[in-house]
Amino acid sequence: MRCAVCKKKAEVYLPHHNLALCREDFIRFFHKRIKKAVDDFKMFSEEDKLLVAVSGGKDSLSLWDSLLKMGYNADGLFIHLGIGDFSKRAFEIVKEFSENRKAELIIINIKDEFGGKTLPELVETTKGVPCKVCGKIKRYFFDRIALKENYDVLLTGHNLDDEAAFLLGNIFNWNIEYLAKQSPALPEEDGFKKKAKPLIYLTEREIAIYSFFNNIKYNELSCPFSKKAKSHLYKESLHQMELSLKGLRIKFYKGFLRNRKLFEKAEKNYTLKPCKICGYPTSSEICGVCKIKIKAEVSEGEK
Amino acid sequence: MKVIFEGKEFEIEGKTSVKKILKKFKADELFYIVIDLKNKRLLTADEQPDNDTIIEIKKVMSSG
Numbered sequence: 001m002r003c004a005v006c007k008k009k010a011e012v013y014l015p016h017h018n019l020a021l022c023r024e025d026f027i028r029f030f031h032k033r034i035k036k037a038v039d040d041f042k043m044f045s046e047e048d049k050l051l052v053a054v055s056g057g058k059d060s061l062s063l064w065d066s067l068l069k070m071g072y073n074a075d076g077l078f079i080h081l082g083i084g085d086f087s088k089r090a091f092e093i094v095k096e097f098s099e100n101r102k103a104e105l106i107i108i109n110i111k112d113e114f115g116g117k118t119l120p121e122l123v124e125t126t127k128g129v130p131c132k133v134c135g136k137i138k139r140y141f142f143d144r145i146a147l148k149e150n151y152d153v154l155l156t157g158h159n160l161d162d163e164a165a166f167l168l169g170n171i172f173n174w175n176i177e178y179l180a181k182q183s184p185a186l187p188e189e190d191g192f193k194k195k196a197k198p199l200i201y202l203t204e205r206e207i208a209i210y211s212f213f214n215n216i217k218y219n220e221l222s223c224p225f226s227k228k229a230k231s232h233l234y235k236e237s238l239h240q241m242e243l244s245l246k247g248l249r250i251k252f253y254k255g256f257l258r259n260r261k262l263f264e265k266a267e268k269n270y271t272l273k274p275c276k277i278c279g280y281p282t283s284s285e286i287c288g289v290c291k292i293k294i295k296a297e298v299s300e301g302e303k
Numbered sequence: 304m305k306v307i308f309e310g311k312e313f314e315i316e317g318k319t320s321v322k323k324i325l326k327k328f329k330a331d332e333l334f335y336i337v338i339d340l341k342n343k344r345l346l347t348a349d350e351q352p353d354n355d356t357i358i359e360i361k362k363v364m365s366s367g
Contacts, residue, residue: 001349010347011344012347013332015332020347161364204364205333205335205336205363208336209336212345213345236364239334239364242333243331246333
């Protein structure tokens with residue numbers, strides 16, 4: 001197989017693009033896909049100060065690596081969740097990544113913010129659903145740090161497979177409001193900074209190839225809580241269907257992007273106001289994270 | 304040739320294509336990458352690795 005661009009020996013074949021590429025042309029292809037998403041959805045410009053939420057996984061690290069190589073001003077934000085070896089390994093990887101590239105990394109340790117409690121301890125004391133508690137806490141700190149440190153755009157490493165799986169889940173559950181909000185880029189509003197997902201045109205396989213070619217070490221340990229996550233089930237289902245219906249994920253997601261306006265009219269059935277305790281935008285009197293803090297403290301007092 | 308798949312090592316006799324190896328392990332090209340560990344490069348499905356090659360078939364789906 002020969003590279004479609006330079007005719008050298010190809011190292012990868014991308015079935016849904018029907019494209020064979022050598023290493024160098026694949027890396028160029030990858031950066032072009034990011035640039036296309038950035039331009040298509042007016043995500044950010046070269047002057048913007050970007051904050052990349054990094055987990056230690058291949059998606060967020062490949063995104064950060066790409067943005068730095070493409071000349072953007074991008075810093076990283078890592079939330080240390082305290083989930084045993086999983087978080088320990090993720091932290092080591094992210095720290096090494098930022099040091100090797102001399103890139104700025106902001107670290108938030110859950111234990112420092114929740115009176116010495118780790119995420120598993122917070123889940124236990126609040127009797128919450130792990131992925132919901134984790135998501136709530138991560139979103140909170142992503143938003144707060146982006147605002148406090150005056151970043152222009154907050155970026156996440158969600159890829160095409162993630163977005164197609166979210167979409168499937170939102171349709172299965174007819175979460176019209178979530179469908180209205182599922183966007184590659186969300187504007188700055190209601191006290192939140194602008195958010196964007198520059199990897200929406202790239203599959204997990206393409207990201208794995210990019211991380212291999214660029215020698216990006218990433219956390220291969222599984223989060224012990226993620227086994228029960230419904231998003232994995234949706235992703236697996238789409239993969240199973242894709243085996244018989246080639247290109248299904250892309251058609252499904254791109255079709256949604258073309259028809260997103262159908263859901264935009266979905267009215268918000270809430271208004272946001274500042275949390276009475278911390279000031280974070282919330283639809284109730286007290287935000288979800290402050291509620292977790294209160295519950296955790298109450299449980300501790302009951303012991 | 305040696306094949307590493309899901310952390311286990313397998314021996315494959317004779318020359319064969321990556322496509323056939325993937326089929327043997329029921330691993331679709333869409334969700335796996337095939338790494339030539341010695342030469343630190345990826346292999347496409349049409350390639351026929353040499354007998355002394357060690358390859359890893361790696362699943363690309365993240366697990367959380």
